[in-house]
Amino acid sequence: MPKLILLRHGQSQWNLENRFTGWVDVNLTAEGEAQATRGGELIKEQGIEIDLAFTSVLTRAIRTCNLALDAAGQTYVPVIKDWRLNERHYGGLTGLDKAETAALHGEDQVKIWRRSYDVPPPELEAGSDYDFAGDRRYAGSVLPLTESLKTTLDRVLPFWEATIVPELKKGETVLVAAHGNSIRAIIKLLFDLGDAAILEVEVPTGNPLVIELDDNLRPMSAHYLDVDRANTLPVLGALSS
Numbered sequence: 001m002p003k004l005i006l007l008r009h010g011q012s013q014w015n016l017e018n019r020f021t022g023w024v025d026v027n028l029t030a031e032g033e034a035q036a037t038r039g040g041e042l043i044k045e046q047g048i049e050i051d052l053a054f055t056s057v058l059t060r061a062i063r064t065c066n067l068a069l070d071a072a073g074q075t076y077v078p079v080i081k082d083w084r085l086n087e088r089h090y091g092g093l094t095g096l097d098k099a100e101t102a103a104l105h106g107e108d109q110v111k112i113w114r115r116s117y118d119v120p121p122p123e124l125e126a127g128s129d130y131d132f133a134g135d136r137r138y139a140g141s142v143l144p145l146t147e148s149l150k151t152t153l154d155r156v157l158p159f160w161e162a163t164i165v166p167e168l169k170k171g172e173t174v175l176v177a178a179h180g181n182s183i184r185a186i187i188k189l190l191f192d193l194g195d196a197a198i199l200e201v202e203v204p205t206g207n208p209l210v211i212e213l214d215d216n217l218r219p220m221s222a223h224y225l226d227v228d229r230a231n232t233l234p235v236l237g238a239l240s241s
């Protein structure tokens with residue numbers, strides 16, 4: 001039976017500082033490292049054998065992937081990195097303090113930017129410190145200047161279909177170590193969630209979400225391995241529009 005483990009990276013320095021992060025390559029905090037390691041220990045305790053892992057090109061997700069595989073005793077598992085699993089691009093909000101931005105623009109506006117399905121934040125301004133066009137990780141790719149969850153899903157989807165789906169269809173156990181919003185995009189797709197239902201889904205950092213799938217990749221069951229840090233699970237077809 002195909003099995004998918006979705007693992008949001010452990011706490012990052014900017015999660016801790018409450019800053020809009022997106023594609024900025026911040027590292028894990030010591031607590032984030034501990035969360036990733038704990039996630040791997042739980043994978044080991046459950047006797048889960050991972051065949052293949054996928055992660056983004058951002059340090060916090062790559063290190064989470066590596067720390068979890070190490071702690072699971074499965075350092076040897078092949079890992080594929082691709083920018084299409086990156087966090088959603090936060091556009092002109094990148095680097096700003098979330099509380100200060102709420103004080104400036106209002107809580108409601110910030111909630112729309114953070115959690116509406118298809119309203120993107122303002123675009124990144126030309127010449128910004130957070131322009132990734134010259135970064136060789138993205139050479140040859142057309143990069144966004146901002147992303148909503150919808151446009152994040154639009155770029156996750158081709159990678160998901162071309163690269164991850166064929167492995168799952170072979171019955172493999174796949175780890176995806178990624179980011180709050182690239183994981184929410186995959187959850188929306190898998191659980192066939194409506195645009196409103198996905199807004200309620202918050203994935204905790206460093207807590208493996210294990211999803212057993214049928215042969216058509218419909219979720220049969222889902223559970224977080226760390227029950228003490230679990231959030232509400234998505235419900236198949238919730239508010240599907």
Ligand SMILES: O=C(O)[C@@H](CO)OP(=O)(O)O
Nearest residue numbers: 019020021022087114180
């Ligand atoms: O800052 C970010 O990139 C993300 C994830 O930490 O934040 P948000 O909770 O607004 O999706």
